[in-house]
Amino acid sequence: xxxxxxxxxxxxxxxxxxxxxxxxxxxxxxxxxxxxxxxxxxxxxxxxxxxxxxxxxxxxxxxxxxxxxxxxxxxxxxxxxxxxxxxxxxxxxxxxxxxxxxxxxxxxxxxxxxxxxxxxxxxxxxxxxxxxxxxxxxxxxxxxxxxxxxxxxx
Numbered sequence: 001x002x003x004x005x006x007x008x009x010x011x012x013x014x015x016x017x018x019x020x021x022x023x024x025x026x027x028x029x030x031x032x033x034x035x036x037x038x039x040x041x042x043x044x045x046x047x048x049x050x051x052x053x054x055x056x057x058x059x060x061x062x063x064x065x066x067x068x069x070x071x072x073x074x075x076x077x078x079x080x081x082x083x084x085x086x087x088x089x090x091x092x093x094x095x096x097x098x099x100x101x102x103x104x105x106x107x108x109x110x111x112x113x114x115x116x117x118x119x120x121x122x123x124x125x126x127x128x129x130x131x132x133x134x135x136x137x138x139x140x141x142x143x144x145x146x147x148x149x150x151x152x153x154x
Contacts (some may be wrong), residue, residue: 009077035075046132
């Protein structure tokens with residue numbers, strides 16, 4: 001076992017893990033951060049997206065030992081039930097979510113977009129979000145919600 005220390009949603013975290021343990025498994029099974037989901041387990045779907053030092057990463061492709069000393073942000077660190085983040089609020093208002101399986105990864109991916117470009121165009125939104133798969137919504141409402149956040153749409 002290896003002790004790994006990092007910041008998780010702004011709080012100090014320390015966990016003992018096997019060197020080959022994936023960050024996704026550590027977050028879900030050891031730290032009760034269950035918002036990141038195991039979708040494809042190959043890094044292609046985006047359901048396991050978290051932020052590592054401010055950048056979106058696929059937690060199913062990282063070993064926990066790789067995040068020592070870093071800042072990890074999960075969906076649990078974005079908004080709250082009583083005070084949704086504007087991205088979460090827009091997805092709700094524009095019916096940009098259905099089953100919710102992909103939503104945490106979508107929110108974290110969009111959050112990184114808006115942190116780098118507060119007013120992206122529709123084309124930039126579509127390109128940025130293209131690495132996140134959703135099997136329910138067809139993306140129209142997701143893009144509309146993000147356009148609303150960007151001030152581009154209704």
